[in-house]
Amino acid sequence: MGSMRTNLNYYPKCPNTELTVGVGRHSDASTLTILLQDEIGGLFVRGNDGDNWIHVPPIKGSLVINVGDALQIISNGKYRSVKHRVVANGSKNRISVPIFVNPRPIDMIGPFPELIENGEKPIYKQVLYSDYVKHFFCKAHDGKKTVVFAEL
């Protein structure tokens, strides 16, 4: 069991795209995010090793699935949450609908014991998911810094 939240994002067209942030770089606090985007485009993801932003082109009828911080913590870093951002469009409005699939607020999250039985060291501690979310939302988006909250 988990909890889910849906956002309805509306990005009005913006003549000065170089002066505008659609959504600043961040990873989601979710376990997984299921994202429906319209045909406009503007979502970029960052490779874990690379230093370039990769455009995620909208494909009709498809959903984008993003790994979130909770899955990174639960998997002891085996799955890494994806850093992403949205760039405003100069001539067209854009809509996106992410569904955040989350642990419940009352859940303690930390590396699954099954993953650390073979001598692997946990790199994250047990945190109450509602505390993680509170920490996540009390800061402006700044890449993946929020996951440090759960590090040992």
Ligand SMILES: O=C(O)CCC(=O)C(=O)O
């Ligand atoms: O609009 C998008 O494509 C992504 C939005 C997003 O990253 C978010 O709501 O967390």
Ligand SMILES: [Fe+2]
């Ligand atoms: Fe996001």
